[in-house]
Amino acid sequence: MTGGVRLEVEGLTRYFGAHPALEDVAFVLEPGEFLVVLGPNGAGKTTLIKTIARLLRPSAGAIRLDGGDWLSASSEGQLEVGMLSHATYLYDGLTAIENLRFYATLYGLPDSEGSAREALRTVGLEDLAEKRAGAMSRGQAQRLSIARAVLHEPRLLLLDEPYAGLDPHASRRLGQALERLHGEGRTIVLTTHDLDRAPRGADRYLVLVEGRVRATGSRGETPELELRAAYERAVARAEAWASGRG
């Protein structure tokens, strides 16, 4: 059991020039909770994930991991975070095992070879260890990317549109992998623009439109139709407000 972190996001704001990509975003996740962030394209989902991962600095606001100030924590803190995106973060010219060995070394894992092999086995790619990432199908590359993201056993997993470009079979496999990772007690934040891809196993949902939180609720207790209605209402309200402003 890996366990999860308590994640607190408070007043998170990020500007790109004069344009606010995130405005006053706030939520709290208890250890092991799974949050799905829903929003149309340009809602600020990627900015939110990148800011939590410390790939972007926020313009204002705070992020706390287990109560500690995450934004000023040492770089060693990155061991707590794993991130999966629609981009695989893999080197096409390296084989699956070389990619994982490289990342295992950067994460400072003592047995990079062993950790890489174990991660490959976990995602069922042990037979493709010597295959170059660039020669893999989208689904295989995404599974390799999952192995990369969890190689160092992070307690917080950030998933930015992980289903993008996957066929139904690969999507199903990814869904199963997410269930397993959630079952290991990790705290998970997943973004998607597609309501059909909002995992039913998630604990909570949050609707983000034009950088603002428009709705939140319990994923398990919200029927599918109600969730869809809440999402569409939030998008319509934001669009009406934007056209009124224009």
Added chain:
Amino acid sequence: MREGLRSAWAIVAKDLRLEIRRVESLGTMTVFGVLVVVIFVFAGDPSPADLARLGPGALWVAFLFAGALGFGRWFAQEERNAALHGMLLTPVDRGVMFLGKWAGASAFLLGLVAVLAPVALTLYRLDPHGAWAELALLFAVVTVGYAALGTFFAAVAARTTAGELLLPVLLFPLAVPLVLAGAEGGQVLFEGGAMAEYWDWLSLAVAFDVIFGTVCAMGFEYVIED
């Protein structure tokens, strides 16, 4: 410290492995560099004395241009699949990342020099009068300095829309002191001049490496982050 060196070495090994597998990059750079060296020989029908005078400068101009060609792609591999983000997610210090990229670029460019230098020495009939070690040292110091600049500005260029065009514009003006040290220091050796003069030029190149290596390592963090 040890962990940092281990990470830097992993980056060097990864970069060299990728470059060796993508043969066209090194091959194109080398052919381009050799062509520049050869073109100088045929330009203006130079006499043997002209060739000896032109040689060191021509060698470094060829090196500069061919190197810039390689740098353009040096960082592109980090942008493909957003692999740079994968590195930034790890606990590795940004300065260590620069060190790894710099060392890899240096090794790559030393390979280029190892091909260009014999061609230039032969075509321009340059003879260092037995000072082969001094010549090799000069080549190494200039190469390492150019690799620092190239690594830094390749990262800048990779994050802009007009990267390929921007890179030489940023790179060449700042590389002038290095080319000067390389060409003038080499000329001293080829003419059998006073070694004190050679050491002055070498010192200039070493100072350049230290200053720009440090500045680029410190500034790298701001260049690679969104």
